[in-house]
Amino acid sequence: MGKFFRKFVVCVLPVLLSFLPSLIYAGTTGKISGTVRDAESNEPLPGCNIIIEGTTLGAASNIDGEFFILNIPPGTYSVRATMMGYKPYRIDNVRILIDLTTSLEFIMQVKVLDIEEEVVIIAKRLLIQKDVTSKLAIVSSDEILNMPVNSVQDILTTKAGFTTDAGGGIHVRGGRTGEIGYLIDGAKVDDPLYGSFSSTLNKDAINEMEVISGTFNAEYGDAMSSIVNLVTKDGGSSLHGKVEYTTPMINKSSYRKANPFAGVVDEGVYENKSMFDQQPIPVPGMFTLSLNGPVFSKLTFLLSGIYRNEDSYLPHGYSVEGDGLAKLTYSFSPTVKLALSGQMTGRESQGYSHAWKYLSDHQAHSESRSIRLGMIFTHTLSNNFFYITNLSRFENNSVTQVGDKLPQDYEMGKTGEAVNFYVSGDDDRYADNTTVTYRAKVDATYQANINHQFKSGFEFVNHDLSVYEESEPWPSGAQFKDQYTKNPFEIGAYIQDKIEYNYLIVNIGLRLDYADPKATMWPDINRFGYFDENNNWVLADEVAVDPKTQLSPRIGLAHPITEDAVLHFAYGHFFQNPDYNSLYYNLRKDLSTSLPLIGNPDVKAQKTVSYEAGIKYKLSEDWALDLTAWYKDITDLLSTLQVSYLSQDYVVFYNSDYASVKGIDLTLRKRYTDYFSGSLDYTYMVAKGNNSQPLGGYFDAFADEEIPHQEYFLDFDQRHKIAVNLNFNIPENSGIDILGMDLLSNFNLNILFKANSGLPYTPYVDPTVRIDINSGRKPWTSTVDLRAIKTVPFLGVAAAIFLEITNLLNTENVLFVYSRTGKPFDTGLSGLVGSSPDADHNPAFVGPPRIIKMGVQIIL
Structure with missing residues (x-):
């Protein structure tokens, strides 16, 4: 370990541990x-x-x-x-x-x-929370259940600051994908190899969802853009439960025609079929189950499960997934509590690939499974301090392969002579990766007096990473193989003080992060070998990579200027370690491919310095406005850099990308009165940088294109984003009668409207004309989704029937375009060899059509 870390252990750690009698587990209460x-x-x-x-x-x-x-809680x-x-x-x-x-x-x-x-x-629900010092959204369990959404990510896209790129990746305030830290009951559940959210959670199991899109406190680390904190329910003093079934898409999908957008009469292999007309799949649709309550006076439980089995609306593709969550909470006494939880998630899926449209059985599919085990021990020592210890184990295994084939059985894919569709052979990738993450976390709070709340915490994280991947494994292919086993570890610690007065609230803190990749690398990435005195070529000896340490100061202020208005300001440094696959990729240093890509365990943590200022204003008894202006300076972003040494060219991961983003978030909220509540979220943003993704430099080198030397609008630069959510709820015995009958009681209607300005693309004229990168714009996209549910008493329980419609107006939303025309189905090369209406009209270039589903619920 480095000298800085040793000094931290000797000097700073005892100060933090002195708060152990006063610990609180961060972000769950x-x-x-x-x-x-x-x-x-x-x-x-x-x-x-x-x-x-x-x-x-x-x-x-x-x-x-x-x-x-x-x-x-x-x-x-x-x-x-x-x-x-x-x-x-x-x-x-x-x-x-x-x-x-x-x-x-x-x-x-x-x-x-x-x-x-x-x-x-x-008490009325507060329209203005005066101790919030940055942009924050709290989503209750009722709001989650009422919205026409199926996942955590769907909810995020309705919030200010969150945008979606053409491939479905989520970006927060102009950051790259993978910059969100997801927590379930205080423990991170990100995939350490690729940074994705590796868990599925039944909406009924969520008690509350906290979404921090701005500057967050020092207790949260290893995330540059946002924290999404999910707290699951505990069992209460009485039994509650719900069983729900949702049908698959019940309307017909025109996207399953051979040429759904070309106006071609002959439908060929594919017909205009509904989901029920497809090859039968076992138990189609989605089932959810939730049950919680007491086992006996001191022991409560939560059981939650979800099973989804659906075909895609596209010509092929499917998703089958299941998730089960069990949680036991035992109160030894009013001051001692133990919670044990376990969650298992499994998924098998295949996305749509236009090239494999007529040979989908030979396109690779993905299977994954994850197991999360957790323990939270709470001990209250007095009414102003307590401690909570959290231990967790999270295992994730993912396999990508063609059918049940092993790499040695793959055959090279071949396209037809006249069209660009595969007619034989197999997809080119096989992968079998497993990660196991152990976390031990102790976080702390000490309420010194009515004005000061001190918090501190310490976390140790150890990863077991096992990777095996092959690409183009057939004899004439690249036959690239990547295999490694690594055990990096991370340590985090923080201390912060929440200062609360009637006229000022301050969140001030300092965080330290330490990461050791436990790997070796060339001393100089620009020189992988040398000639000795006898003119013999010698590979450079690799040396151990030094651990990396970061200090992150953070401060937020809220100043109530009247009973109805609060000013807020926040500033902070945020670091995030690159995904581990970029550190360890091709560590065997295989230089036999045409342009080798090599991981670099010596890369630094990526850094964002964030500023924001805003005002929260209560417009009336039922309406409130939150307006926030923000700026992000992003440096040391992961990139890929081409190196030419002697006669060898290769590309290595490095910290050379950067970006600057500025914008405004606006949220208008209405409290539930007069049978409806609602919100409007708007974001204006300008995102510029020198690269939109880490592999941008590799793709430029592979295509022999010039590397950008100045900032341009990034691929996910979305100038305007609007989301409007309206919820109409008529409770029981509302007094609204139709034909003398109370037909509308226990009825809820939720309408979600989303509109986004077009993402950029780079037009193409001809090789002699230089066009600025991302100087063109795709058209706006918009959707209207709704969920309507009616609940009635039935045999001593509550029964409900509901309707869900996404893209109600069946809007054709353009996601991808051809660079010659700026259109999704016109290549600008019609009539040339290899071009055909079927090949040119990729249905995945536009968003989903109207999708109608129905369902039923039984509520205990």
Whole structure:
């Protein structure tokens, strides 16, 4: 280990560990803070007991009438205050949010008689959370269930700052894909090889979803753009459950025609069929199950499962996936709690490849499975400090292959003489990769007084990486093989203080990250060997790569200027280690291919310096506005650099890419009144850089193109993004009658509208004309989705039927275009050899058509 890390262990770590008696597991609970006063004199009341009903959590007010309650799981509660000589005072509908403070005020009335008379107040959902110092979205379980979405990623695309590229990758405020840190119950579940989200979660299992698109606190590391924090439900004091079935697409998909956009009469191999007309698949559609409740008084459980089996709306492709989650929570006492969880996810899928349209059985498919085990131990030592220890193991295995073939059985793919479709042979890739990640995490909080909350934490992460990949394994192919086993590890630690006054809230913290790839590399990437004194060629000896260390200062401020307006500002440094596959790729240094690509374990962590400032303003009792301007300076991005040494050319991963992004996020929200609630999210953004992806330099070198020497609009530079979500809910006994009957009671309709300006592309005229990179723009895209559900009593339970429609207006949304024409189905080369309407009209160049699904629910 380096000298800096040794100094950290000796000097800084003991300070952090001194907070271990006061630990809190980061990002899974919230806090209540408030005051108790006499209704007549307005004097503070010390010694008043405040409890959260249905829990063992509570506190007593101090001499100034102040109190706080820590470690509260997110949700909605009733909070009760009692004091001798005063009427009991209860506040219902108190919402607790992850990482945030909910403020309450109890105005106690003197009890005149000994009759138990209680004051009851129903709290309204806050439109402005005054202790938020950066852009934040909290999505409740009800909101998640009502929206016409199927995944966490679908929800993210509705939030300001989140955009989607043509391939479906998610970007946050102009960052690259893979810059989001996903957490389930506080533990990261990213794939360390490629950085993707490696878990499927039933929507019914989510208690709350916290989406931080701006500057986040020091407790979160190894993410440059965003944190998505998912907290699952605990079992309650009564049994709750739901079974749901959703059909596959029940309308016909014209995309399954031979030439769905060419106007060709002969439908050829493919016909205009509905999903039910396809080759039968076992149990099509989606099933979900959730059940939670008590086993006995101190033990609760959560069971959740999802099974989805669907064909693609495209000419071929499918997805079969299943996920099961089990969680047990045991309360040894009011101050000691243990939670054990296990989750298993499996998926098999094949995307659509236009080249393999008529030979899909020989296109590669992917299979993956993951197992997550977790333990959270909570010990409350007093009402102002406690600690939580979290241990987890996350294993992910992914296999890509053609059928059940091994690489030695692959045959070279061959296209037809007249068209560019494969007519024989196999896809060119085989992979079998396994990652196992162990995490041990201790995070901490100490509520020193009503104004200061100190938090600190320490985390150790160890990865076991096993990779085996082959490409073009047939005799005339490249026969490239990549195989390695590595065990890198990471350490993170932080300390921060949340300072809360009526006029100012400050989040200030410092984070340290340490990563050791435990690998070797050439001392100089520009020189892989040398001639000795006898003129003999000698490969350079590899040396151990030094561990990398980063310090990340972060600060956020919120200043309430009135009861209805809050200014906020945030600044921070954010680092993220490159995906491990870019560190270890081709570490055997195979230079036999035409342009070898070599991983580099000596690359640094990528860096983003983020600034943001904004205002939250309550427009009325039901409407609020959040406007945030932001800027990101991104350096040391992962790139690929061509090296020419003697007669050998190769490409190596390096930190030479950069970008600068600026924009504005606007969110307008309406609280639920008059039967509807809603939100509008808008983002204006300009994203420039010298490369849109790490492999950009490799592709330029392979095509013998000039490397860009100045910033240009990045591939995912989307100038405008709009998302409008409207939810109409008519509760039971609403008084809205139709023909004398209450037909609309327990009815919910959710409408989601999304519109995005066109992404850039580079037009082509002819080789003699130089066109600026990404100087053209694709057209706008838009969709209208809806979900309608009606619930009725049925045999002592609640039954529901629902309808889901995505792309209601059947809009043809352009994703990819040909560079000669800027259109998705016109190559500009019609009539030339190898061109045909079928080959030119790739249905994956546009987004999904209208998709209609129906379903039923049984709710306990």
